[in-house]
Amino acid sequence: MLYTNATIITVNANRDIYLDGAILVTGTTIAAIGRTADLLSAHPSEPTTSLAGRILIPGLISTHMHTAQTLLRGAADDLSLISWLCSRIWVLQGHFTPEDGYAAARLSIAEMLLSGTTCFLESMFADRYGFDGLARAVEESGVRGCLGKIVMDKGKYASGEGWEMHEGLVENEKSLDGAVEMWEKWNGGAEGRIKVWFGARTPGGVSEELYRKMSSISKEKGIPITMHCAEVSADRDFFASQSHTPMSYCDSVGLLGPSTVLVHMVHLDDSDIATLAKTNTHIAHCPTSNAKLASGICRVPDLQKAGVNIGLGTDGAPCNNTCDLLQEMKLAAIIHKAVNFNPTSVPAEDVLEMATINGAKALGLQDSIGSLEVGKKADFVAIDTRRVRMQPWFSPVSAVVYAATGADVDMVVVDGKVLVENGKLTTMDENEVMEEAKRRSKEVVERSGLTQAVQGKWPLL
Incomplete structure (x- = not known):
């Protein structure tokens, strides 16, 4: 898959940032990274996904x-x-x-x-x-x-x-x-x-x-x-x-x-x-x-x-x-x-x-993750800037660190596999995970005898 039209913060040795960048994923790894026009020209037959309006960062x-x-x-x-x-x-x-x-x-x-x-x-x-x-x-x-x-x-x-x-x-x-x-x-x-x-x-x-x-x-x-x-x-x-x-x-x-x-x-x-x-x-x-x-x-x-x-x-x-x-x-x-x-x-x-x-x-994994570079694992995150709270931005690093929260994450890729798409999990049933956790958390509290203690200082009516 060729992901195109994104702002890409590579965190490579030069700390390069592509304002209209693309990243080619082959299997589990990054096969190419650079300007969108250059990668589209070099890989015209690759399926593409546009990430316009997103900032890509390493996972x-x-x-x-x-x-x-x-x-x-x-x-x-x-x-x-x-x-x-x-x-x-x-x-x-x-x-x-x-x-x-x-x-x-x-x-x-x-x-x-x-x-x-x-x-x-x-x-x-x-x-x-x-x-x-x-x-x-x-x-x-x-x-x-x-x-x-x-x-x-x-x-x-x-x-x-x-x-x-x-x-x-x-x-x-x-x-x-x-x-x-x-x-x-x-x-x-x-x-x-x-x-x-x-x-x-x-x-x-x-x-x-x-x-x-x-x-x-x-x-x-x-x-x-x-x-x-x-x-x-x-x-x-x-x-x-x-x-x-x-x-x-x-x-x-x-x-x-x-x-x-x-x-x-x-x-x-x-x-x-x-x-x-x-x-x-x-x-x-x-x-x-x-x-x-x-x-x-x-x-x-x-x-x-x-x-x-x-x-x-x-x-x-x-x-x-x-x-x-x-x-x-x-x-x-x-x-x-x-x-x-x-x-x-x-x-x-x-x-x-x-x-x-x-x-x-x-973690001893710097040769495989932590930056977006050719040969490293395709682990990256797309942050959606097409939102009022993310606009305008001038420095993409500033936008990520000072403005973005987890609610702005649009896509997550690990080992080349999309695990979050359009802000939704692809490998887990979110509702089932939540409901199971809610049920079990209440059971743990009840077994511990701390039901009243965990409810806070104000009365729950």
Whole structure:
């Protein structure tokens, strides 16, 4: 298929933008890209689809996501992280079944696809959610998924008193064996769209012995690692109790390196930033989650200056309320301007890179996705500008980062296959996905005994 007449933001090495561009897809890959007139002349017999009035961008890449939590959207608003986890989210998740996990994964994937995310990193999928169901949801939908299987052996958060996990979520050191088992079963599945990762729990939830064992297996087998880190001040307190800074601790147990994505990374010293740069460790920046949970603001400009690669993530729906990475881009571009009193801090171009090529680098997939170039996978998103809220525009990058939301996504292509067309899913029944998720979310809340708690502060009549 030859897609024509679009504005194409390639994010290639030169950052070329075609104002009347075309892209030729052959099988799963990009066979040609350039001006519409040139490609029509060179490929006169190809079937064409006009994308006039659309801006094409590489498929968005979310480097931090909790697919199970989408079933709990809005169930834990306006709480601090520890209360959010211990009294609400962990309790709810501790009552999940594998069928709930599958329904949640399908809801998450549907929302991500409809809002332009073509590849995501699941941070920490617990055994009770049913990993096979998550992998099956990725396989059926056509999305790309890097799937972090939980690794843990301690059922609490950091070292605080009363910060225990719900018993339904606690796993032991055998979780590492379970993660390896899922890697052996699913890595490379769904025609290469599935990658399996270690999804380590936050320091304090994993013993140093298990971290070291996981890190050793990671290097031996090539299994990447993702982990929350330095998200809140309680994390800093834990590291200090071990006579470490966040990164000196992580370095001491072998966690750092180019196959690791650390999430949030709000509370860092200058020495931590230098260590990240030296070890080529990647960061997943989640500004909405950090703002909503009052965790703080990641030192993105300082990390950029040091040369640390930064991707973007939405985190889970209970601390963001959406899986829309386009909305996340806008906040990522604005929040650092406010706290640094500098309107040039973290410009729109930097943020689009975070959500595309930087995310691909973080996932080790930069040779196949993250930019629109010949030979790369045909993963792209068409944003419809033929709407009042999108007009006028002068810079296509500005239009994407500052004006567009997931509601403006018109088409999504992954591996050359159209997964969203005219704003509608082609591989999933949207209504069936929603209805199943609604039913199961209510059942989880009822089993948890939190029906009243999740309904908010005002009376529902």
